[in-house]
Amino acid sequence: MQQDAARVVVTGPVGAGKSSFLSYFADHLRRLEPECTVVRCFVGADTKTSRLTGVLKELATQLGIEESEESSQQDLATLLARIPSSMGPAVVIIDGADQLIGDDGVTGTWLPDYVPNNVRLLISTSRPQMVDRLVAVGWKSVSVPPLDVAEREALAVRYLSQYRKSLSPAQLRKLSNNANSQSPLYLCTLLEEFRLVGTFE
Secondary structure, three states: OOHHHOEEEEEOOOOOOHHHHHHHHHHHHHHHOOOOEEEEEEOOOOOHHHOHHHHHHHHHHHHOOOOOOOHHHOOHHHHHHOOOHHHOOEEEEEEOHHHOOOOHHHHOOOOOOOOOOOEEEEEEEOOHHHHHHHHHOOOEEEEOOOOOHHHHHHHHHHHHHOOOOOOOHHHHHHHHOOHHHHOHHHHHHHHHHHHHHOOOO
């Protein structure tokens, strides 16, 4: 990753596909740069990661950093500073930073203004105020746009073809022209329901 992308915030409305984007990015990076250590924590995946201390502990475990007695009091900047340069480039991904319980999920003040040279930090959020604060202190913002009509149609065709199912041209037009279908989450949920039930209204 480039030096000017040391801190990146991925933004977009709920259901826009931020998690899918970060998952694809992490898998692609692992293949493209195998010497790079890539760790990812999805906030709220369990009760522990709903709080900042749980996120820090999860990241430390994935990074192989031993916990100290003060580990529960550490902030993210301290944890990133403990990543040894001998590990090589490290990419830390925190998916759903705005899902943290309390003020941590609103303001994002726990996110560092600086990361070590061997570290790249990516987070995702749906909160504009968090994005504005981070951009103001030098973070790069990447927006995940909603799906356009052609992308909705292509996704529906690809998704259903895996299961040897399809929609009629009229059904496909109705689905892709539905404004809610601009959300990948909504669209995939609807397609999965169609796959299981076999009817589309």
